[in-house]
Amino acid sequence: MKKILISLLMALGLAGGALAAGGGIHWxxxxxxxxxxxxSLQNGAKLFVNYCLNCHAASYMRYNRLRDIGLTEDQIKKNLMFATxxxxxxxxxxLDAKQGKDWFGGVPxxxxxxxxxxxxxxxSGADYLYTYLRTxxxxDTKATGWDNLAFPGVGMPHVLWELQGQRAAKYVEEKDAHNPAKTVHRFDGFEQLTPGKLSAREYDAAVADLxxxxxxxxxxxxxxxxxxxVWVLIFLGVFTLIAWRLNAAFWKDVK
Incomplete structure (x- = not known):
């Protein structure tokens, strides 16, 4: 339990902060x-072991649990197991924890x-991750060469860039609504610099699977x-109906 709490706190500290940094964006x-x-779950598992499991562990999930999403043990061994x-x-x-901290500024x-x-x-957490992996x-001012709208100043590089391609963020200057003498930079979409292996729609679908x-x-x-x-609620509904009719039958001759 202690290890789970530590991992949860680390996840909140490193993968969080999107709203705290620069006010965040809409998820x-x-x-x-x-x-x-x-x-979708099977494709997401494939993406996870190929792109995430190099640095990020899932140390409370066993490979054989993937049978619950329709994979056979043979499929798991042949296609998803690279570290054991x-x-x-x-x-x-x-990945050594010290190396992770030196490379990314914190342990993944x-x-x-x-x-x-x-x-x-x-x-939801799924909404945040879906937004984060697509923004x-x-x-080039960042050490990794990447930044993220949902998590400004993120330490993790864009591991899915080959699928999505490289993009630049476009900003426009406009007057601050609260202070007309001041100008602010407003995000105005992305510019595709290099194409990815997937189209924009295919990439969004892949991220959703992950x-x-x-x-x-x-x-x-x-x-x-x-x-x-659902079955419990159905049982309770049927039992309530039976109990109601039994109660009516029991008391019908009582005046």
């Missing part, structure tokens, strides 16, 4: 239909519960819990 809505779509040969192992990384947080940790007034842009997987990983039993809850 886009994560397409909820992806959350229970098995092909045992399907019962957790998703750990070989464990991502097991990252989607749950980012829920806030701006929306990277080139900034976020769906991150959300599922934070609570793998969520779907089962929801389905069980």
């Amino acid at each position: 886009d809505k994560f397409p909820e239909e992806k959350a229970n779509d098995l092909p 040969d045992k399907v019962g192992e957790t998703m750990k990384v070989a 947080p464990d991502l097991t519960v990252i989607a749950r940790s980012r829920a806030g007034s701006g929306g 990277y842009y080139r900034d 976020v769906a997987y991150l959300q599922w990983m934070g609570e793998p039993a969520q779907g089962q819990r929801v389905r069980l809850g």
